[in-house]
Amino acid sequence: MLQVEAVHKSFGDFTAVYGANLTVGKGDLVAVIGPNGAGKTTLFNLITGQLKPDKGRIVFKGEEINGLPPYEICRRGIGRSFQIVNIFPRLTVFENVQVAVLSQQRQSSNIFSPARNLAVAETNDILESVGLLDKAGNIAGSLSHGDQKILEIAIALGNKPELLILDEPTAGMSPEETAATMRLIKQLASTQGLTILFCEHDMDVVFDIAQSIMVMHHGQTLIQGKPEEVRRNKEVQEAYLGGEVDA
Numbered sequence: 001m002l003q004v005e006a007v008h009k010s011f012g013d014f015t016a017v018y019g020a021n022l023t024v025g026k027g028d029l030v031a032v033i034g035p036n037g038a039g040k041t042t043l044f045n046l047i048t049g050q051l052k053p054d055k056g057r058i059v060f061k062g063e064e065i066n067g068l069p070p071y072e073i074c075r076r077g078i079g080r081s082f083q084i085v086n087i088f089p090r091l092t093v094f095e096n097v098q099v100a101v102l103s104q105q106r107q108s109s110n111i112f113s114p115a116r117n118l119a120v121a122e123t124n125d126i127l128e129s130v131g132l133l134d135k136a137g138n139i140a141g142s143l144s145h146g147d148q149k150i151l152e153i154a155i156a157l158g159n160k161p162e163l164l165i166l167d168e169p170t171a172g173m174s175p176e177e178t179a180a181t182m183r184l185i186k187q188l189a190s191t192q193g194l195t196i197l198f199c200e201h202d203m204d205v206v207f208d209i210a211q212s213i214m215v216m217h218h219g220q221t222l223i224q225g226k227p228e229e230v231r232r233n234k235e236v237q238e239a240y241l242g243g244e245v246d247a
């Protein structure tokens, strides 16, 4: 479904992504790990069009998407959430997701029906699938940090992605919230046939749920493989030896 080939990205003299390679098959649950500053967020920004690669190719469903604007990449089926929470804090939980559903359906300018009555069932379905239906009427900014992160996933689902990219979906969460979020991600992958690419700093979680793990170090891909392969890999062990194991 997604192929990233030898992608590079520099900011001035500094090269943040230096030969990243990644393969994501349809229905896969793939994790990207690597120390802080390894280039994971930059890689995600390159895939979703927030940044343009200097070199390399990004192919989604057989078509090159490098350099396309974010809305076009989103329209083609890649949804994402951000490392830093990105919601409309003054809207309700329901409205946050409804806006995403409507923009996906291109109904936001339907003049014959009050906007609040549109896409209600679909919005509720999404809220139910992430466990936020009982908080639908709450103001988004008043939710706990953990629930705001989940809301972000719900907003991304509103765009009906085939590939969902989650940048540190459990950042700042308690161990309990982290476990619940990981269960949710696993469940979304299995029950909704979603393909999911995420990065995450909790190694236990990554090795527990990911089917494939790509390791980044200094902007480069060290390896991508099954969890057992990655765990056994010498270069990975060296990159992490004595260092902070972080995503």
Ligand code: ADP
Pocket: 011, 014, 015, 016, 034, 035, 036, 037, 038, 039, 040, 041, 042, 043, 247
């Ligand atoms: P990660 O998500 O793995 O922690 P990032 O992709 O956020 O890493 O960052 C990789 C490196 O690129 C870091 O050293 C960061 O400071 C740098 N970087 C990221 N974005 C920019 C930018 N817009 N301008 C300059 N440097 C950047």
Ligand code: MG
Pocket: 040, 041, 042, 083, 247
């Ligand atoms: Mg990051």
